[in-house]
Amino acid sequence: MKSARTPVKKARPEADEPHGDRAAAEVGVGDGPTDLSELAERESRWNHALVGSGLGVWDHNYRLDRKYYSPTWKTIRGMAPDENVAGDYQAWLQLVHPDDRDFVAHAIERQNAGDPDYQIFQYRERHRDGHWVWIDCRGACVEWDENGVPTRIVGTDIDITARKEAEETLSRLSRRLDLALEVSRIGVFEADLENDIVEWDDRLIAIYGLQGAARKIGGDAWAKSLHPDDRERVLGLADRSVESGSDFQQEYRIIRGDGVERIIRARSAFFVDGNGQRKLVGANWDVTEEVALRNELQRAKDLAEARNRELEAAKESIEHLALHDYLTGLPNRRYLDKMLEDRAAQCRTSGLALAILHIDLDRFKQINDTLGHRAGDAMLQHAATVLRNSVRAADFVARIGGDEFVILCTVDPASKKTAGLAERLIRELRKPVRYEGHDCRFGASIGIAVDCGAELDAKQTLLDADIALYRAKGLGRNRFEFFSASARSDIVSAKQLGDEILTGLERNEFVPFYQLQFDARTLDVAGVETLARWQHPVHGLLTPDRFLDIAEDLDVFSTIDALILERALSDRRAWIKDGLSIPKISVNVSARRLADPDLGKKLRALKIAPGSIAFELLESISLDDCDEAVAANLKKLRKLGIDIQIDDFGTGHASIVSLLRLSPKTLKIDRELIRMLPQSAEQRKLVGSIIDIGHSLNILVIAEGVETADHIRILEELDCDMLQGYALARPMPAMQLPSFIRSGSWRQGQTTARAMQTHLRRALPAKAAK
Known part of the structure; x- marks a missing residue:
């Protein structure tokens, strides 16, 4: 309430009361109208102006102790136009906003005092419905007493809430804009x-x-x-x-x-x-930093794109390497596996046949071993070129490993061109290849399988070509063979036998048999050869000729050798414990076992007594050009006190030079040279020469295949050292050996025959003298 607007000398408070249309009060004092009509017109004009402008008039006349508040003034505060205004200053002051209250009290005091600086001020006052209304208050003193004290103050209030809200909105927007501009x-x-x-x-x-x-x-x-x-x-x-x-x-x-x-x-x-x-x-x-970052990002992007291109190229290179052979540039086995089904699908829809040629180079290993891997690589590259140039553009050529290649062709089911292609490949691959002054010669064996129809199975056809290749190599190499059902049957049988060999090793079905060796002059037991036998659960006792090739393919023959050696050592210890002395046991050793780099360590673990064991080396091992591993193992055998024997001498390809270099203790003359001794003088001369050569080199000579008394007699006459064969003793298991030796049954008939021969030799010179 403006009731606080008191002069310096405070007036008596009085209740506010309406004064009607007091135009003189609203327009101020001093407007002296000349007549009542003019006064009424002026009063009406100013009333309309004040109401239209939204100004609420207040008039505090302290001399008359009267206060007036216009209807507009009341409306601003939510009051009814004809409502009486309370005169309690403190009550009104509580309606002022707490943040403005002190200021308003001071401003009213200064305005009442006539301070021009406070003629206008703004504040917030609570509206009747509870919200705050901004008031623009304007007031001034219009009358003074004789002492200069203000006695009447007149003013106006106007609601500026909307303006204040607009200013606040504008200020808020300005702050936001300014902050945005500052931040950015x-x-x-x-x-x-x-x-x-x-x-x-x-x-x-x-x-x-x-x-x-x-x-x-x-x-x-x-x-x-x-x-x-x-x-x-x-x-x-x-x-x-x-x-x-x-x-x-x-x-x-x-x-x-x-x-x-x-x-x-x-x-x-x-x-x-x-x-x-x-x-x-x-x-x-x-945007300097932004541009620098953008440029850096662009540079990074360009670099990433360049690297992506490099990676893409590397990926393509890797994919190419993954699907191609690095040496020949031909597709590899992985690529072949992908192409098999593609070509099979093509054949199934087109009615064509899928022909697969599986090619294996003959004598390639010899070139590799004698001239080195660089020569071998050159031959593989040459072979790849021949294959590539010999097929059609639509045919597929792959190197699937080592010296093996595969060709896929789609042909008419009745066509014979596949055989012509195989003949041409064999002919071209047999031509000599010049390499560093050497004429390298190798050949090719080819297995062919052809199939067609809706049930075409490319992978099975490839297996069939592999079976045909196996047959071609078995029939002499440098040839081609087409797949047949019988060939598959042979392979299945071999596979079954291979599985049975592996099972037999697990079940200890491989056992040693022993064939005694005798002194050719006294027929005393001189040693025993250990022979491998397979005690098959279905087929009975099998000799090595029934399982040797497959065991070598499975790479388990050296395992069988080792097993037989361990059993022979165990049997020898049992014989010695039984009081039976066997001068020496010989066991066979395969080429793969002889090339085993760990052979010396394995033999040392067996604690073999020096001089008790001899290893028989097949002459077919090729002693003339044995590699470093074999030579090193032969040296280790001598250090361990294990004698070396040459088996089947005379039918292999060992030379006298190899005998000199190897210096074996014993050599065995092959049974094929012994068999015809009674009928052939030439055979007797040949065998005699071998015996003489052995003796000249301080090598004992054993003849195997001694089947008859004539063999015994002739070999004794030829000064052979030891005899082995059915005429004296057959191979037998370990348990039978002691009783056989103690019985001496091999001597029966031999003593009488020798006495008769001696008598005849003595009688013939006497008869001739007569």
């Missing part, structure tokens, strides 16, 4: 195009390094800041933008006031102000 470091300008004056804000001045410059800057200041290399381009764009009235958007470099080069991004737009003048407003921001 955007500088703003406004250009007066007609007067060539540009007003820059502080941020824009800072961006251009023009601190200290006036906010209103000439238009040429911006042009002077442009980088020399960008100036012509940017100014041309700006001029065209001004001429066309189109928005300007550009990125350019500037030279700041401090000489630093920066990159600016600018946007501007045209507008017409309230005075009809054409102006330009715009924003600039420093």
Whole structure:
């Protein structure tokens, strides 16, 4: 309530009461009308003006102790126009906003005192419905007493809530804009195009390094800041933008006031102000770091794309390497597996036949072993070239490993061209290849399988070609064979036998048999040869000729050798414990076991007594060109006290030189040379020569295959050292050997025959003397 508006000398409080239409009070004192009609007209005019303007009039006459509040004043506060106004100042003051209360009390005091600085002030007052209303209060003293004390104060209140809210909204928007500009470091300008004056804000001045410059800057200041290399381009764009009235958007470099080069991004737009003048407003921001980051990202992107291209190329290279043989460049086994089904599907839909040629190079290993791997690689490359040049463009050639190749062809089911291709390949591959002064010769064995129809199985056809190749190699090599059902049956049988061999090893079905060896002069037991036998659960006792080849293919023959040796050592210990002395046991050793680098260590673990064991080496091992591993193992055998014997001498390819280098203790003459001794003088001379050679080299000679008494007699006459054969003893298991030796049954008949022979030799010279 304005009831607090008391003069210096405080008036007596009085209840507020309406005064009706007091025009004189509302328009002030001193308007002296000349007549009542003029006064009424003036009063009506001012009342309408005040009501129309929204001004609420208040009049505090302290001399008359009267207060007046117009209906508009009451309406502003939510009161009814004819409502009485309470006169309690403190109660009214509680309606003022707490934050404004002290200020309002002070302002009213100063206004009552006639302080011109407080003639106008603003504050918040609670509306009748509870919200706050902003009041613009304007008041002044209009009457004073004789002492100069204000006695009457008249004023107006107006509701400025809407204006305050608009100002607050504008202020809030301004703060947001200012914060946004500050955070984004955007500088703003406004250009007066007609007067060539540009007003820059502080941020824009800072961006251009023009601190200290006036906010209103000439238009040429911006042009002077442009980088020399960008100036012509940017100014041309700006001029065209001004001429066309189109928005300007550009990125350019500037030279700041401090000489630093920066990159600016600018946007501007045209507008017409309230005075009809054409102006330009715009924003600039420093994007140097952004451009640097963008350039770095672009560089990283370019680098990544370049690396991606490299990776893609590397991927293609890897995929090519994964599907191709590195040496010949031909597709590999993995690629072949992919192509098999493709070609099979093609044949199933087209009615053509799928022909598969499985090619294996003959004598390739010898070239590799004698001339080295580089020579072998050259032969493989040559073979790949021959194959590639011999097939059609649509045919598929692959190297699937080692010296093996595969060709896929799609042919007419009745065509015989596949056989012609195989013949041509064999003919071309047999031609000599010149390599570092050597004529390298090798050949090829080829297995062929052809199949067609809706049930075509490419993988099975490949297996069939492999079976046909196995048959071609078995029939003499340098040839081709087509797959047949019988060939598959043989392979299945061999596979079954191979599985049975592996099972037999697990069940200890391989056992040693022993064949005694005898002194040729005394027929005393001189040693025993250990022979491998397979005690098959179905087929009975099998000799090595039934399982040797398959065991070698399975690479388990050396395992059988080792097993037989361990059993022989165990049997020998049992014989010695039984009081039976066997001078020496010989066991066979395969080529693979002789090449085992761990052979010496394995033999040392068996603790073999020196001189008790002899290893029989097949002459077919090729002693003339044995490799370093074999030579090293032969040396280790001698250190372990294990004698070396040459088996089947005379039918292999060992030379006298190899005998000199190897220095075996014993050599065995093959049974094929012994068999015809009684009937052939030439055979007797040959065998005699072998015996003489052995003796000249201090090598004992054993004859095997001694089947008859004539064999015994002739070999004794030829001065052979030991005999082995059915005429004296058959192979037998370990348990039978002691009783056989103790019985001496091999001597029966031999003593009488020898006595008769001696008598005849003595009688013949006496008869001749007569």
